[in-house]
Amino acid sequence: MDRSESFGEALLGAILDRAHELPPHLLGPLVADVVERLGGRRPQVLLQDYDQLTLVPLPGEGLAEGEPEVIDDSGAGRCFLDAVxxxxxxxDGVRVHLPLLDGGDQVGVMAVTLDSVDDDDRRLLHRISGLVADLLVTKHGYSDLFFRARRGEPMSVAAEIQWSLLPPLAMIMPRVAVAGILEPAYDVGGDSFDYALNGDVLHVVMIDAMGHGLDAATMAAVAIGSYRHARRADIGLSEIYDFMDRAVAEQFGPEHFVTAQVMQLDATTGRVQWVNAGHPPPILVRDHRVADRLDAPTTLPVGLGGPEPRIGELALEPGDRVLCFTDGLIEERKSDGEEFGEDQLIDCVNQLERTGRGVRAVTRALSHTLKRARGGHTTDDATLLMVEWRG
Structure with missing residues (x-):
């Protein structure tokens, strides 16, 4: 067996050998060095801004500068949205855009120009982009470099707290997919969501803490923290609700509350169960159209001491999507004073579902479409979370 190092192994090894001790600000020079060995030039690492409107070049020695690229109107944006x-x-050659993927979450895009591209180049670039995505995810945990690059405007303290609570905005796995979006991105206060895939069970929660600003963000942090604590204790939905209820009540008193949608999806069978604690009912999307609302008896919001909740249950079909949303999405007033309403939400969902795109692209497009339909107004947090059972 020939164990000598091949060209491809040397390229990947240049990243792997330096990864564990690489300071975050030297990621750019490392990418530039590897791309140059491949015969490439003008490398860029493009990160999604918090509004999910543009892809922003990461600054760094060896990385090409440039203006942010509009996601809906660029080759980099097409790569980002479709993950291809x-x-x-x-x-002077071919500009190649590679999706930076981590567990289905789209971290950003890597771009490089080559004189020409063959299958060997594509294979190596695919593997290099995978390693770069992993480095971005691991390094951002102890650096502000990537946060600063993604920001298009100042962020409120409440929004800082909320973004620090969030899991990745998307997760695409063989049996299940999840995608979410929050607005206003730089001033969100009480809305949040969380999820975890534990074995064959997908756990999901969406919350809306009463009020605005820092008070709402603090309450949301307690609600999400208590949810995670209960979920990791491997208890049922009713017990999770009870634990969250007591945590919020003990911390904030009887006049404060958090509406919540707590769900569990069996990724093997498609059976979904949920507890609705004063939240708008989720929407079921089947065959690319809104088919039903997941109506079930609701209990009191978290923090108000509701009775043991009744659990809703539904058998999903492969390809079904469940859309959860907060009331700020449908209770917003348009410029003429009319409430936006759920009917318009359903119309927008039906239009976008006809495109056949994945949950991440649909969720993002839906949020931006709804904001435009409301005249750009966002006086309350407006959050979307879509779950797909892929079968």
Whole structure:
């Protein structure tokens, strides 16, 4: 067996050998060095801004500068939304865009220009982009570099807290997919969500803490923290609700509350169960159309000491999607004073579902479409979370 190092192994090894001790600000030079060995030039690492409108070049020695690229109107944006490589001919070669994926979450896009592209280049670039995505995820935990690059405007303290609570905005796995979005991205206060895939069970929660600003963010932090604590104790939905209820009540008193939607999806069978604690009912999307609302008896919001909740249950079909949302999405007033309403939400869902795109692209497009339909107004937090059982 020939154990000598091949060209491809040397390229990947250049990343792996330095990864564990690499300071975050030297990620750019490392990418530039590896791309140069492959014969590439003008490397870029493009990160999604918090509004999910543009892809922003990461600054760093060796990385090409440039203006942010509009996600809905660029090759990099197409790569980002569909999570597929995009190759664009240029005067001096081919500009290749690679999705930076981590567990289905789209971290960003890596771009590089080559004289020409063959299958060997594509294979190596695919593997290099996978390692770069992993480095971005691990390094961002102890650096502000990537946070600062993604920000298009100042962020409130409440929003800082909320973003620190969030899991990745998307997770795409063989049997289940999840995607969420919050607005206003730089001033969100009381809305949040969380999820975890434990074995064959997907756990999901969406919450809306009463009020605005820092008070709401603090209450949301307690609600999410108590949810995670209860979920990790491997208890049932009713017990999770009870634990969250007591945590919020003991910390904030009887006049404060958090509405919540707590769900569990069996990724093997498609059976979904949920507890609705004063939250808008989720919407069921089947065959790319809104088919039903997940109506079930509701209990009191978390913190108000409700009775033991009744658990809703539904058998999903492969491809079904469940859309959870907060009331700020449908109770917003348009410029003429009319409430936006659930009917318009359903119309927008039906229009976007006809595109056949994945949950991440649909959720993002839905949030931006709804904001435009409301005249750009967001006087309350407006959050979406879509879950797909892929079968």
């Amino acid at each position: 490589p995009v190759e664009l001919p240029e005067d």
